[in-house]
Amino acid sequence: MKKEFGGKITKKIKVELSQSPNWKKKRFRNLVETKMEINLFNLPHLLSQQFLKINGRFPSQSLPVLKFDSTRFLNSNNTSNFIWYGHSTVLLNIHGTIIFIDPMMSFNASPVAPFSVKRFSDDILDVLDELPTIDLLLFSHDHYDHLDFESIKKLIDKVKNYWVPLGVKRHLIKWNVSSEKIKEFDWWGQCIFNCIEFTFTPSRHSGGRRIIDKDKSLWGGWSIKSSKETFYFSGDGGYGHHFEEIGDKLGPFDFGFIECGQYNKLWSQIHMFPHEAVQAALDVKVKTVMPVHWAGFSLSLHHWKSPVKKFIKYAEERGCEWTVPALGDIVSLKDSDKRIRWWDKYD
Template identity: 40%
Template sequence: MKKRWFLVPLALLAVPVFAFQAGLFPELGARPAAEDRLRFLASEAYNPEAGIFENRRADLVAQMQENMETIPMLRKWFAKRPDARPVSELPQRQPDLQQFLSASSETKIIWFGHSTFLLNIAGTIVLVDPVFGDTASPVSFMVKRFQPPVLELEELPPIDIILISHDHYDHLDKPSIDFFVDKATQFITPLGVGVHLKRWGISEHRITERDWWQSHESHGVEFTAAPAQHFSGRDGANNNETLWASWVVAGPATRLFFSGDSGYDTHFSQIGERLGPFDLAFMENGQYDQAWPYVHMLPPETIQAFKDVNASRLMPVHWGMFELAFHTWYEPAAAVSRLAEQEGIELVTPMLGELITLDNSLRTTHWWETVAHANPE
């Protein structure tokens, strides 16, 4: 929903649709072909009459989009907002890749901001929703990142698997995918998302697509797609032609949950019952607003979803790198940390680039407070 507004200036000029149809704008990706849509017929989330994927409550996103398409909302997007972006670089640490790659039975994590993070699960290296480009949009002047990534793509260790949650620009970044065209890295995505990857040069044999509740094992790690309540699309005109998903990542001694982008619904308790418990849940917590609660959770809903999936630790993601909503850059972390303390929930909040190991010695801080206090509202 809010991501649809990223394309407003382009939509007014009718550029995205023309460029997409003409094949002139590869950042927009591709649309599923007829043979792809035949594959989708087996999915309970697919509506063959409409040719789109749908949430459990199929009308929610359409209703919200109608409510959002107003002049006051458009003005709000372009209004200046205090502390929407940090006035100085956020604190970060240079990742210790030697330690990250060292043999261990414990899962290791490096967060790059927003929903991009790197996992070492018993020696298998997994990169989730990689966005290393300058912007989370199809054009260079919109949705710029707060600061450069703590590692350039060339500095990453060899990646075994890239896991994608859905095809929005802040989760599927063409400049990042381009880097892996000539690598051996495997890609795991929800149904249909592979069409973008193939358009950008990734060989079909390197792409595995999964429907909700379907699994795929690779390099000794099992990946299970699970439901999420969201939407998809990259050109502003052809939404929901590819699926969106949350993911369960299960290694020999670790079970992780990644919510992807999602509003709150009954699927979280279903996931907890069918696939939990989890050692850690990467839960969406950021870029929310009362105007689009069905596709992004407010902090109290993030806490409830965490309880529903039955996880031991909560790591909030989807914040800390892009301005995609009306709240301050630090509000998501401050709000969820207050709620977690009230509920006795163990919160994991590493700095950008900080290496953490999922063991009993894990400790993190409220690092954003120093920066936020230096920039009073």
């Protein structure tokens, strides 16, 4: 069995997970009924499109990633910094606490050949060698484009703590991460770390790395609140009333990383369209929003630029402040207005 598949679900783990109020009928469930419109009749056509219909789905050249500047990133000048590495990978420095969210730095987001899902940038795994010690590694769920075996393996000596959704711990243990470093969270679970409050928030998605363990691990987003700044990371998921609930309970937020990309009408309930992502940002009460889950991989059939272009259009129509930095750029929360449309340089 390939190591990339992660840990197996055991009877003991199932018993532990079943204690969650979100575990029903032998698996985790969303807050509302959620499904994908994929069946045996449309699956062959969908697969043929996914791997044969490639026009516009990939940039014509590798997207560059700016070199990591340790001095600039660590010298935060009394504000928080972040770096986006494409897709949903975000590195945060909150006043000296280094937090890495969904570190997926591999070149391929699929564990099974020949169905490779290649990154838009050249392999950036080596960037991990340049990063400082990671105080806290956060994960939204265990899908391959978020929980990456190669990245975990490369980071293992740098990471002090791993905070993950329920059911994800087994994968990290399989990959030789010490169980003492791992803490699992259910929805609305809270914990303080270095005077920063973290809350694992609901999303409308799914979990699992194999067919046999579908939804045997939880999914969600993160609220991150320091005494000076607040962040919201949506994780993957379709639109729903949970965004308004998060905003009411935990908002407002200074900055939000909102999923926007890899959408399709066949799975519209587990991935948001751009107009829904903007509405989610408004529901959560985010001051400045950045679309993520794009510029990394093509996991749907839309043009690679469509998520950001449509998101900006809807955000401006709704009066929503937005920013989209270049890959690898260091963004200070005091000066997060990054509106140079760098993607226009690439076909």
